[in-house]
Amino acid sequence: MDETEQKILDAALSVLVSKGYEGTTTRRIAEAAGVNEVTLFRKFQSKENILREVIIRNLNSALALIDSMFQMETEADQAVSLRNMGLDFIKLMSERIDLISILIEEGRRKPEVQEILSPATQILIKRLSECFELQIKNGKMRNIDPKVAAVTFISFTFYICLMKKFLEGIIGDKEEALEGFVDIFTKGIIKVNDKNLR
Amino acid sequence: MDETEQKILDAALSVLVSKGYEGTTTRRIAEAAGVNEVTLFRKFQSKENILREVIIRNLNSALALIDSMFQMETEADQAVSLRNMGLDFIKLMSERIDLISILIEEGRRKPEVQEILSPATQILIKRLSECFELQIKNGKMRNIDPKVAAVTFISFTFYICLMKKFLEGIIGDKEEALEGFVDIFTKGIIKVNDKNLR
DNA sequence: AATGCATGCAAGCGCATACTTGCTTGCATT
DNA sequence: AATGCAAGCAAGTATGCGCTTGCATGCATT
Incomplete structure (x- = not known):
């Protein structure tokens, strides 16, 4: 679990609780984590995995x-x-x-x-x-x-x-x-x- | 409240409870009600109103x-x-x-x-x-x-x-x-x- | 028979989504 | 100095969304 992955998971949680399940988009997670959207998919393959x-x-x-x-x-x-x-x-x-x-x-x-x-x-x-x-x-x-x-x-x-x-x-x-x-x-x-x- | 409007509201409820809030699309409501999608908007103007x-x-x-x-x-x-x-x-x-x-x-x-x-x-x-x-x-x-x-x-x-x-x-x-x-x-x-x- | 109104149908608009591709950049290990 | 790898960037794909438009159809009242 490297630092980037941790940042993504933390961001995903914060987006999830503030925007709801369907409001949690990969764009928002990426923005909240301060990483590029494509990095999410390189690390976790799919939004569901995250x-x-x-x-x-x-x-x-x-x-x-x-x-x-x-x-x-x-x-x-x-x-x-x-x-x-x-x-x-x-x-x-x-x-x-x-x-x-x-x-x-x-x-x-x-x-x-x-x-x-x-x-x-x-x-x-x-x-x-x-x-x-x-x-x-x-x-x-x-x-x-x-x-x-x-x-x-x-x-x-x-x-x-x-x-x-x-x-x-x-x-x-x-x-x-x-x-x-x-x-x-x-x-x-x-x-x-x-x-x-x- | 005419018959068509009632059919739409009934269908909207059934889609809502089976598919969830974000899963409730105007296409699905129309299909479940047996009416054309455009009829929904003619009757209720917006999905939110329904x-x-x-x-x-x-x-x-x-x-x-x-x-x-x-x-x-x-x-x-x-x-x-x-x-x-x-x-x-x-x-x-x-x-x-x-x-x-x-x-x-x-x-x-x-x-x-x-x-x-x-x-x-x-x-x-x-x-x-x-x-x-x-x-x-x-x-x-x-x-x-x-x-x-x-x-x-x-x-x-x-x-x-x-x-x-x-x-x-x-x-x-x-x-x-x-x-x-x-x-x-x-x-x-x-x-x-x-x-x-x- | 003529008119009006409710509805259907087909097409499309602009937008957002998850996810992909190809290429570039910069840091760290060798 | 050379190599490799993580990450950024820009662009694009296909799909689905709410909603609109224009026109056809068929029934009910007049």
Whole structure:
């Protein structure tokens, strides 16, 4: 991976998130990279190769971060752990939401995009649900479906990143919203030792 | 709205959801509608006008349905009410998810799409949070933030519709997933009269 | 029977796209 | 000093796009 190739990939990502999938032309990538258009084709043969490389690198770096993110300190308060996890995840997500949004939409019609996105999504859910499963085994959470809990957590954080612009003025900033969510989420999943309620 | 115009709008929607925003060309719309391409321009002047009309009609019909959807029977079990509401909403959502997915992604860069989508999103959240607010006043829910609860509910249902393909094999069908979600969701929001727990 | 209007058809315009070709330039290794 | 290789430059290909123009056709109202 020489310097020129790196410049091209960086430029391709920045054009992709600012102009969208179909708005990402080889002319724009070349201009943003400060190289001649023909250099793109000498290095990567086709535009498709460039975009695939950009997508795979970005998703892999995200997955690497996620692997170390979903761990709940066993001694700490669950709400605090969840809030910390949520903050980290929201940060990771909001830094990539433009790309992810493009991938989800393009993946609906392009199998080659789907093939990259599908395993990433599944690993994400799997990691978090394993984390929840451990909490259940340790008696820290009641016997809910850990996968559904994981999807609940991910879907909320994903949604507030995706809809950020529309949510301004409705709910507060991401931190406030996350706090409210964790409140709702925990009071359901924390094992209630006193069973005599209701 | 004559018959030809209706045929064109129907065709435009079907091309839009199957080919995506940039894949929706006037040639394809004309072919799908069974009319000559030039007829599109005689009726609507521009491709943009056609797409705007398609989008506005579809979102308005969805909003009309939503207005009557978010009502919880006061005497029934909350979990049952929420599940019924969820089923209705998932149905409405999954019938339109291809279009909605396109609008969200295109809206990130096209202000004219954003202007249509933004109020629709806000009305959706407002309606559901009003519904929850009523439950809180009636003492059926504890004092959570109704807007955050609404976003929690909407984000989960939205996510399982959007990610349907990736979730197959991870969590069960939508009904099962919804049941698991409502379990987690309710146990947090139902007012616990016995305050002595934990 | 005459008129008008909706639509079809064929052709084309200007523009942008991904990608190619042939040639030049300049730096780095030998 | 000679060689090779990476990159620039200019031009061009074929394709598809939104949209326009001019003319033909056929149905419905008068």
